């Protein structure tokens with residue numbers, strides 16, 4: 001209305017429809033190129049309207065840093081999701097919780113347990129699963145993407161619940177360890193990872209109208225056609241998380257559970273104050289946030305390796321200098337001597353950000369910036385794809401170029417920060433809302449990438465060249481692209497067979 005427009009001023013943006021705003025203009029997935037085009041047209045910021053909520057895209061590192069980081073105290077909430085958050089998650093899903101006391105309490109306990117740097121409690125899980133990764137890739141090279149998935153799920157399952165995933169990675173109904181219940185032919189681990197996919201689907205624009213058109217939430221209950229579905233989804237989550245925690249408690253009582261996030265979390269007196277439902281969701285949120293993210297980053301590194309041998313040769317030469325030729329797998333303790341591999345991981349996070357249009361941060365108080373006046377409730381995000389592929393921020397941005405993190409003559413980031421997972425890119429988010437698992441994610445990818453590159457060569461398949469700007473690494477049911485993977489030599493083949501053999505039958 002007139003008064004609103006007199007008081008507030010938003011950056012320009014494309015015209016939308018009355019009532020719906022720009023919601024139909026936003027592609028349902030792979031939104032990066034579309035948001036990149038808008039950034040090229042409108043400059044440092046642009047505004048979209050999703051129904052009646054303004055969404056402001058921040059298109060430069062300067063704007064992201066000024067608002068989401070420096071003013072993080074007021075730019076760190078989340079939009080309201082009456083279905084995905086309130087109904088289907090009981091308000092307990094960390095990633096969607098509004099900025100406030102409950103969210104702060106959960107983050108505090110998580111921070112106390114998750115490592116502030118590489119290594120520690122979770123390294124044994126990462127070690128075993130990444131050895132199995134190289135063995136799986138060797139045995140079934142055409143199923144490399146499934147092996148990545150198995151690795152990512154296996155690490156997060158070990159790390160959170162101290163439990164080994166046997167079989168192909170989503171359980172596939174194979175023995176998941178003692179106490180594993182089977183629901184309709186599926187193991188609880190299958191169901192656990194299914195809930196993550198359900199959650200991702202529920203967050204897609206337009207998936208649940210009430211999450212966009214909040215007035216629908218005021219309808220009388222019998223008219224809210226989504227209520228039952230949401231309540232069932234919530235109950236399913238409680239069952240799945242609850243079954244996992246019950247089994248964990250039994251293993252803890254028998255002294256048969258290795259130190260893991262959940263064992264430490266359940267023993268932490270501060271976690272008790274969170275209440276049972278919140279405790280279950282804190283564990284479930286880590287599973288959800290920690291698995292696909294590592295898988296997708298690894299898939300991108302595989303694509304980069306197959307499409308550009310220049311950096312692979314550098315990485316392999318660095319690995320051979322430290323580990324010898326086919327002598328032993330790289331270990332976490334080698335990391336200090338392998339800055340090139342840390343640069344590979346950083347580049348893996350920057351190269352094609354899979355959170356292509358960032359993640360929504362809601363402003364909780366009116367704010368003024370660069371002549372604009374933003375109302376509380378405005379949603380902000382960093383335009384991840386555009387920033388990562390902008391030559392002003394990253395020279396030759398399409399190239400997978402680890403050297404950009406090590407060589408000060410290539411303008412990217414201070415080389416002394418190569419071991420800091422957050423420095424120089426936004427793939428873990430920004431400000432107070434930044435990913436709590438940055439060190440776990442970074443070390444997952446480090447050990448997996450180092451071992452894969454040490455053991456294998458990667459090539460494109462003739463006639464099926466990889467389009468690295470259109471890979472859809474989010475797809476988990478089939479290969480996002482084809483790639484030929486072979487052992488680097490006969491000696492590497494033997495090493496892989498030996499290391500893979502060692503992981504068979506390892507149980508936690």
Ligand code: HEM
Nearest residue numbers: 095289290293294359427428429430433435436437440441
């Ligand atoms: C492997 C690569 C990973 C990437 C690229 C990644 C990326 C992200 C991003 C972009 C966000 C949203 C940040 C924001 O809103 O500003 C996030 C949030 C989060 N991540 Fe990660 N993540 C990764 C791994 C992990 C792992 C391994 C864990 C758990 C051990 C984890 C736990 C979380 C949690 C709990 C949140 C929600 C934070 C909140 O809303 O307060 N992530 N992550």
